[in-house]
Amino acid sequence: MSDTTPSCFDRPYSAFLFDMDGTILSSLLAAERVWGAWAARQGLDVEAFLPTMHGARGVDTIAKLNLPGVDPVAEAAAITEAEINDVEGVFALPGAAAYLAALPVDRWAIVTSSPLRLAHKRLEAAGLPIPKFIVTAEDVEIGKPNPQCYILGAERLGFSPSECLVFEDVQAGILAGEAAGSDVLVITATQHHDLETSHPTLHSYEDVKVRIYEDGKIGLGK
Numbered sequence: 001m002s003d004t005t006p007s008c009f010d011r012p013y014s015a016f017l018f019d020m021d022g023t024i025l026s027s028l029l030a031a032e033r034v035w036g037a038w039a040a041r042q043g044l045d046v047e048a049f050l051p052t053m054h055g056a057r058g059v060d061t062i063a064k065l066n067l068p069g070v071d072p073v074a075e076a077a078a079i080t081e082a083e084i085n086d087v088e089g090v091f092a093l094p095g096a097a098a099y100l101a102a103l104p105v106d107r108w109a110i111v112t113s114s115p116l117r118l119a120h121k122r123l124e125a126a127g128l129p130i131p132k133f134i135v136t137a138e139d140v141e142i143g144k145p146n147p148q149c150y151i152l153g154a155e156r157l158g159f160s161p162s163e164c165l166v167f168e169d170v171q172a173g174i175l176a177g178e179a180a181g182s183d184v185l186v187i188t189a190t191q192h193h194d195l196e197t198s199h200p201t202l203h204s205y206e207d208v209k210v211r212i213y214e215d216g217k218i219g220l221g222k
Contacts (some may be wrong), residue, residue: 008183008200013216014163016103017182020112020119022054022169022190024096025126028091034082038075042067045059055170057113057143083152087125093189096203102210106117107218109133111153111166113143122182145175150182165220172184174199185220 018116021027034052039049044065051062058076071163100108112119114134123130135153146160154161166177169187174197177184186201202208211221 008185009220011183012211012213012219013165013183014159014217015106015154015157015165016108016167016218017111017150017157017164018100018108019055019173020110020114020122023093023167023187024090024100024110025090025122025128025192026085027052027087027090027122028190030086031083034079035087038082040077042070046127048181055144055168055172056173057137058115059137060143065148074094080118083118084121087121090122090125091129092126092128093187093205093209099205099208100129100131100209103218104212104216105132105156107216109135109153109157110137111149113137113149128220129178144172145179147176147179147181150176151182154181154182169195171195 002056002075019023021031035053036046036050039046058079059072062070062075074211081166110119112135114122114136116134116138119134119136120130133153133155135149135157137143139152140148150166151161154164157164161180161182164182166180166182167183167187168177169190172185174186180196184199186195186197186199187205188195188201209221213219
């Protein structure tokens with residue numbers, strides 16, 4: 001980001017669009033248990049595979065592998081059921097619950113690659129609210145990094161993507177937010193390795209407050 005580009009901390013937005021896993025909650029342990037077991041059954045190198053499955057729809061992750069005799073739709077459905085039945089260790093990121101609760105309900109949405117039932121299960125396990133607006137895997141034909149999900153999230157809120165701030169944690173989601181025309185804030189709370197990005201970063205929601213402007217727009221306050 002150049003010095004002449006206003007930071008997302010300095011401008012009002014019509015709405016916020018939040019990715020879910022790794023952005024407002026951590027489901028890393030549960031997801032890697034389920035996906036690791038699946039990868040092992042497929043004869044994959046589990047350690048090499050696991051970093052590739054974050055931030056994308058399960059069906060897209062499996063399809064990219066081109067495994068002979070494997071139906072991506074059927075396998076993704078089975079994995080989703082396994083994930084719904086395993087939410088042990090799912091928790092809200094520090095400050096996320098209070099931050100979301102402070103936002104006007106019609107000014108934020110969750111935009112996740114998870115199927116709807118899994119999203120609800122993980123939000124419940126983490127003690128986070130089910131938002132008024134949510135975009136899940138079933139709502140799009142092409143998952144992240146395609147921008148369709150964030151464009152749809154903005155539409156459901158009644159705004160243009162350029163009026164929205166996207167909260168993301170992985171490259172696929174960052175690219176989706178960029179392609180939608182939104183500003184992007186990168187959440188680093190669950191990252192074990194530094195993610196190279198030109199976007200502003202935030203480690204904890206405890207470090208920011210919700211700012212509400214007189215015209216109803218929202219922003220990031222310190």
